[in-house]
Amino acid sequence: MTADDRALRALTEHVEQVALVDHHVHGTWAEDGDPVALANALNEADTEPLADPATAWDTQLGFAVRRWCAPLLDLEPHASVAAYTARRAELGEPEVARRLLGAAGVDAWFVDTGWSTGLTSPDGLAALGGGTAYEVARLETLAERLLPTLDDPGDLAETFAAHVEETAATSVGFKSVIAYRCGFGVDLDPPAPRAVAEAARRWADGVRDGRAPRLDDPTLIVSGLYAALRTRRPLQLHVGFGDRDLDLAAVDPLLLTPLLRRPEVRGVPVMLLHCYPYERAAGYLAQAFAEVHLDVGLTTHFLGARGVGAVARSLELAPFGKVLYSSDAAGPAELHLLGARLWRNAFATVAGGWVSSGEWSLDDAVRVASMVGRDNARRVYLGVDL
Ligand SMILES: [Zn+2]
Structure with a gap:
């Protein structure tokens, strides 16, 4: 075996055994x-x-x-x-899930609980897949649950802020689906309290049988982002590829630039999720703003054999300490397995190529695999410095 073969084998072996932190994931199917x-x-x-x-x-x-x-x-x-x-x-579903989730080699699951119909709870996911589950709270879902309980919807902003503060005690971060609800091409400055109260009253007019209509008012959604930022917990934003409910042209992360320039964001990690086909723009933002991090979850498994390209693009402009692993799997356990499997394959191929050509040292490739697969998430969300 040549020295080059030995280096590639060492890198692959390391990438295979990194105990991943999946920093954005959903439950797996609870029923067949x-x-x-x-x-x-x-x-x-x-x-x-x-x-x-x-x-x-x-x-x-x-x-x-x-x-x-x-x-x-x-x-x-x-x-x-x-x-x-x-x-x-x-x-049967439980056995399929045990086999596939277990083989993903994930040590910590950061579960978005905002959309959970037919899916296991965070603990249910960890029970099948091993490791530990943590909750990430979705802002729009919190607001939709809170609204029908208010005597005066004009109090929404204040009550919501207190609720988010409480939730921060049990969640490792917050997630917003502003991408789905109104896109990023809206006024991202903090809205005036009167405008928020008026928007909340308008929204409450649609409450039927104790259920709030889907929150899509930009004033309320943006006000919710600032409530989350005040907790200083990492804020996850869905960016790019998703279902056709979103307008893909309106979820280019460059449209978030006015928000990223705000003083309220300073020092709060902003996690850009998925990013396809904007992973290069996300990489630029990660270089431009200390707070910005990114992943190519969801992208990796949908691109299959071409996930190699997405993982390579995620390692262009972004400092490596700001690129994270996620699967964004939801539903069939195939997606939880493939997020991990295809990321490991792609990272070993991409970084292995750079080691082979002498651009990267083996030690650096091994170190970056651990950073992206595990250590960056542990530092940003759990405060574990390694
Ligand atoms: Zn997701």
Whole structure:
């Protein structure tokens, strides 16, 4: 074996055994999924049931499921879709989840609990996959739960701020889906208290049977961001690729620049999630603003074999101490496994190439793998300095 082969093997072995911190993830299916539900879960962008579920399998993600998940269910790599779905049904959801989640090699799950229909709780996820679960609270969900309990919706801002402060005691961070609700092309300065009170009263007019309508008012959403910033906890923002409820053109992270310049953001970690196809813009922001961090979760498993490109682009302008691993898996445990599997594959390929060409040392590649896979998240969210 040449010295180059030995270096690549050492890097791959290290990347394989990094106990990951998945800093943005959701629960896995709590009940048995059927083949149609699985096919629909392999498409993120279309919010309608797929006209032809078979189309979901002829994709990078579909191929990656058959390549990497099939062997964990005792099938050959690239097993047919029919064989895969039959074996899945035979094993049942809890056993599929135990096998796939366990093989992801995740030590800590930071679970967004804002959308949890049919999914395991954070502890339920950790019980199946091992490791420890932590909660990340979604601001818009907190507000939607709070509104119907208020005597005067005009008090929303004050009550919400107190509620967020309390929630900070049990959450490692906050998440906003402003991308989905109004996009980033809105006024991101702190709204005046009177404007917030008026917007809250308008929103409360839509409450029916004790349930708030979906929060999509930019004034209230932006006011909520500032409430979260005051807690100093990391603030996660969905950026880029998601389902078609969002306007992809309005979620370019460069549109967040006015917010990132605000004094209220100073010293508060801002975590840009997913980022595709804006990962280069996110990398620029990570260099421009001390607070900005990014990941390419969701992107990695949807790009399958091309996840290599996304992981490489995440390691362009951004300082390596500000790039984090996440899966953004939700639902079938295939996604939790593939987030980890494809990130490990891609990191070893990308950094291995730089070690081979002499651009990076093996020691540096090993160190950056640990930073991105684990240590950056532990430092930013848990205050663990290594
Ligand atoms: Zn997510």
